[in-house]
Amino acid sequence: MEFKDYYQALGVSREATAEEIKKAYRKLARKYHPDVSKEPDAERRMKEINEAYAVLSDPEKRAAYDQLGRGYRPGEEFRPPPDWDVGFEFSGPGFSQAEAADFSDFFAELFGRMGGRRARHGFQARGEDHHAKVLLDIEDAFRGATREIQLRVPATDEHGRVTVTTRTLNVKIPKGVREGQMIRLAGQGSSGFGGGAPGDLLLEVHFRPHPRFRVEGRDLHVALPVAPWEAALGAVVPVALPDGSNLKVRIPPGAQSGRALRVRGHGIPSSPPGDLLLELQVVLPPADTPKARAIYEAMARDLAFDPRAEHSAQDHV
Numbered sequence: 001m002e003f004k005d006y007y008q009a010l011g012v013s014r015e016a017t018a019e020e021i022k023k024a025y026r027k028l029a030r031k032y033h034p035d036v037s038k039e040p041d042a043e044r045r046m047k048e049i050n051e052a053y054a055v056l057s058d059p060e061k062r063a064a065y066d067q068l069g070r071g072y073r074p075g076e077e078f079r080p081p082p083d084w085d086v087g088f089e090f091s092g093p094g095f096s097q098a099e100a101a102d103f104s105d106f107f108a109e110l111f112g113r114m115g116g117r118r119a120r121h122g123f124q125a126r127g128e129d130h131h132a133k134v135l136l137d138i139e140d141a142f143r144g145a146t147r148e149i150q151l152r153v154p155a156t157d158e159h160g161r162v163t164v165t166t167r168t169l170n171v172k173i174p175k176g177v178r179e180g181q182m183i184r185l186a187g188q189g190s191s192g193f194g195g196g197a198p199g200d201l202l203l204e205v206h207f208r209p210h211p212r213f214r215v216e217g218r219d220l221h222v223a224l225p226v227a228p229w230e231a232a233l234g235a236v237v238p239v240a241l242p243d244g245s246n247l248k249v250r251i252p253p254g255a256q257s258g259r260a261l262r263v264r265g266h267g268i269p270s271s272p273p274g275d276l277l278l279e280l281q282v283v284l285p286p287a288d289t290p291k292a293r294a295i296y297e298a299m300a301r302d303l304a305f306d307p308r309a310e311h312s313a314q315d316h317v
Contacts, residue, residue, distance in 0.1 A: 003078035006052035018160035063154030127190035127199035144175030218274025
């Protein structure tokens, strides 16, 4: 995906005011509108101009674009980093995929789910809902928690330039919260119009990468190292869960590395709770002592075991 320089598309500087951006857009729209323009590439240029104006005329999108695109050049290969929009507060529900399809893949990737504004109708109207993505720890889903969350809030100053302020909220995280779930904070969105009620703030939950666990829906995945004798003979081993508790899990005799075990009801606590999925990893003890080497030598001598026997048989078919 190529990076798009929206400032270059409109021919304005990065410090341009909202009025300067609007003026540049109107000038270019008169020149390239397909209904009147005789320029050979009018339709393509008009699409670029509309897309650039959709971003730079919106303080929220412009602030996000400025932060994300710093240091990139037009046409340069570009991939937004995961969760680049975490902590950014946007008003409105954003563009739908169908609406974003009118613009480039670059636009759809960045703004396909955020930042749209609703028009107000009538004398009195409820304030707009705001949206933001937040990162939590998996442990929060197991225990519930109260977390201090800072959100960056784009706005326009008296000169029409985009500024970003920070607001801090203490948010109660419900036990059992899931990836993608919305936490609604009533009254924390935009003020109402004409005496209407304020909008809400909707926090979309995502989990930070965990050194051991991986979340899929309500299920929790984790690698479980086991000793060769535990895998061969069967055993009951402890598994530490994100809430600090330990679960006893039975390893069946003859288990192989890579085998998955499902423990029902021990994933993300919910109704119903998710499952815990354990991927067995057989770990060999090192042959770094005379006794350990003797044991391995005895196994090599006494066990008729060829881990590549199946491969050899297939090679001769």
